[in-house]
Amino acid sequence: MAHPQLPTTESAVTALREIAREFNLEMAVTDDIGADQTSRRTSSGAFTVLDADGSLPHEAFVELGGSPSVTVQLFPEDDAKIVVDGVEFHDVPRDSVPAFVRSVHGGLAYVKGRFFPPGWWLIVPLPGDETYKELVLDDTLTPWLSRKVR
Template structure:
């Protein structure tokens, strides 16, 4: 299955909205538009709306209700930070966000414990050979993370 290229933050939000409808999950979106508003442009001059190259950066925060708790911060640099029940996945390409969420809501994501190195991991497989894996820092697993253990 080939991934669709999501050229803008807005197209990524539309793709997430389509998945939310498909899986019956409600969502809220907060948009930050302009160099003085986006989180990675803290060095922008006061009231500077455009980047030095004239582009208008657009960042969005998407909060998906339900279990698991999922939030997605889409950055203007075509990457995202996805948080699933407190587990943060940094630098996920925007093109991978729909597949990532489909894996979460479709039941493909799982937790796995290891003795060495010790810890619990949240593993999110995507179509193809792409897999994301993050250490679960909190030793108290949420009900969704505990149910996802394999």
């Protein structure tokens, strides 16, 4: 199943608001708008608001309450960093962010231990054949991660 196109950071934030309502989660959003405000625009000059192409970059940081702790940093370049109970997923396409968060809060995400390479992995399956997998870097699993071990 294809993900709906989320052409802007704002549309992704709107989709996350709907998921927060669906799962009864508190949600806080911080917006950074303008080339001088967004985290990846280090090459922008002081007080430069527009990108070279005349666009106005918009970045948002979303914190969702509840368990697990989830934060989403949406970048103007159509990708995001999602952190689930301390486990960082980099370069998640913006179009996949709502399905990713829904998978985590909907109970589809799980933890799998491996002998080689050793460690615990947080696995987040999305509709279709899309799956995200990251190593849990902390030696101890959080209570939520422990409950998700398969």
